[in-house]
Amino acid sequence: MTVPPTGTTGPNPAAVRFLALALAGLLLYGLFLYLQAIPARIQHGLRAQEAIRLLDAQRAPLLRLQGARIAGITDTASLHQAVRRNLQAFRRASRYNAELSVIVGDFAARLEAWLDNPANPDDPAETLRFIDLLEALARAEAPIHADIQAGSQAEFQLWLGLALLGLWLILLFFLYQRQQRGRIAQAEKRLRAILDQSPFAIQIFAPDGTPLHMNQTAERLWGVRMADLAHYNLLQDRQLEALGITPCFRRAVAGEAVTTPVIRYDTDRTPQVEGPGRVVEIRSHIYPVKDEDGRVREIIIMHEDVSALEEAQRRLVEAQRVARLGSWELDLRTNHLYWSDEIFRIFEIDPQHFAASYESFLETVHPEDREAVNQAYLDSVANRTEYEIQHRLLMPDGRIKHVHERGRTDYAADGTPLRSIGTVLDITDYKRLEAELSRHRDHLEELVAQRTGELAAVNAELESFSYSVSHDLRAPLRAISGFSDALREDCGKQLDAAGREYLDRISANVQRMTQLIDDLLALSRTSQAPLQVESVDLGTLADEVAEHMRQRYPGHEVHFVNRVHETVQGDPKLLRILLENLLDNAWKYTTPVEQPEVIFETETHDGETVFVVRDNGVGFDMAYADKLFGAFQRLHGREFPGTGIGLATVQRVVHRHRGRISGEGEPDRGARFRFTLNTVRTDPDRLS
Helix, strand or coil, rough: CCCCCCCCCCHHHHHHHHHHHHHHHCCHHHHHHHHCCCCHHHHHHHHHHHHHHHHHHHHHHHHHHHHHHCCCCCCCCHHHHHHHHHHHHHHHHHHHHHHHHHHHHHHHHHHHHHHHCCCCCCCCHHHHHHHHHHHHHHHCCCHHHHHHHHHHHHHHHHHHHHHHHHHHHHHHHHHHHHHHHHHEEEEEEEEHHHHHHHCEEECCCCCCCEEEEEEEHHHHHHCCCCHCCCCCHHHHHHHHHHHHCHHHHHHHCCCEECCCCCCCHHHHCCCCCCCCCEEEEEEEEEEEEECCCEEEEEEEEEECCCCCHHHHHHHHHHHHHHCCEEEEEEEEEEEEEEHHHHHHHHHHHCCHHHHCHHHHHHHHHHHCCCCHHHHHHHHHHHHHHEEEEEEECCCCCCEEEEEEEEEEEECCCCEEEECCCEEEEEHHHHHHHHHHHHHHHHHHHHHHHHHHHHHHHHHHHHHHHHHHHHHHHHHHHHHHHHHHHHHHHHHHHHHHHHHHHHHHHHHHHHHHHHHHHHHHHHHHHHHCCCCCCCCEEHHEEEEEHHHHHHHHCCCCEEEEEEEECEEEEEHHHHHHHHHHHHHHHHHHCCCCCCCCCEEEEEEEEEEEEEEEEEECCCCHHHHHHHCCCCCCCCCCCCCCCCCCHHHHHHHHHHHHHHCEEEEEEEEEEEEEEEECCCCCCCCCCHHH
């Protein structure tokens, strides 16, 4: 079975593997050439061949020159020039090999000495000099021949590698072709399986009308099997000819996609079809399948069993009942109004007592809405717009129902309205809920207004309290402190030890009260002051606060580890207060520890950055963890100074930055405080 060409949906895995393996072979071949230095060895071999040629060319003029000297010929200038010219060429050719270049250099030095200092040719020493010169030249042959041999081996390896690479590529190609044939066969098998399992009745015919395939759904539809069509030909089917289907098939053979009208076909009336058969009502869709040249190779027919429409209609009625959504159609030429069963249920009207006209519909509308509904529909028809309106229905028992109607109108070519179709949705329950929601919303708005007023009053009282704390409470404290200092200065010598101790207690409590007032004001400011949001380097800020802690606790050496490098969006003043309180607690509660350590770091939970301040101090009992962030709540005794407001202030700062904070600890095992900050919302109005 051939199939129409389809667009690719992605790279062919087999082709990708083939290309990858071919590329791997090329890379391995290139790596082999590189590791074996094949190009360099071949190049050296070629240069060695040139060098051996020049070496051989060097001997001839030398021998002629020696012969001339022995013969007593003094005019040897041309021979000298030839020797030197050959020497220069030989030296240039030997530069590719360092060892050869040294040998040739030694030979050149001996040659120049021999040329510049001619001796008596009959002198045996002169003969020995010449022989030594030839031996120096002969020493160059060994590296040259070695390079020539290496070059020949490299050429052999090159061609052998090319042959192996070619065999590898040929093997890959054949394997790829084999895999592709298997892939095509698998695809055809898979397509045939899909075709057979398709819920659509599908038949495939040759252009001459011969049946080629029929899936299981088609067999169930017709009541016959593929084997029953051995003698069947669609173009010879007189029943199809009488029903007007044969011309549709011929149009498909010509290359046109065709949809047939609904027909009633009886396989028992077709003598060519064996088997029991059955009667079906179908609508068929006929598609030509073309090859790459555009010729029609097969005809695919998909049959639509219209008897299933009855089931669909039943389900539609059920769906309308569940959704309380009905459909209507008004024929404007006859004024006949069609209502679905659901509309009759919504309007609570018996179909037997309904005149099925537009006027009858208007009579069901609430009298106060009737004119508006009529005008909305007439306007939609006149203006060619969609009809949409909500109105009431007045039931015979006086109940009120609400419906939402929508519709549109179809027009003839000359603009004459032909029919209107639309839907009716029962929204009575929705309207009841809407009214109830409106009542709840009004009540909620009243509560919000009431709470807003109460909050404004609380804020006003808080501002008044802050003013009272800042001014009224500080004045008597300053007076007490002043009188105590004056008493100590004027009468200190007259007081006994008990009196001086009383003064010390007064001063200490004045300082404690002053610190408490400062902490209360700080707590108030963290709640009232508008946020000034900017980028804050939390790690740098922690280093600054830690340095302040070292100055505040000079005799307490704490090993502070800062692993935070994040920049957050927040109020720098409030964030400093946050870190000051957390680090102050860490410094304070590590005083009994021999090797105190405070660590500021981050953790990540579900993609969220969590800041952590932990220490190895005295810790606390988790049974009292619910009191950690309460104002004036302290989990330790007088041995650790404090007002119990620090962590409450920390919690206020974190909450104002849309964050969370928690603490955990264990007695004598340290404490750990985790907090988050909203670093996404950078709008101050959203953080205030």
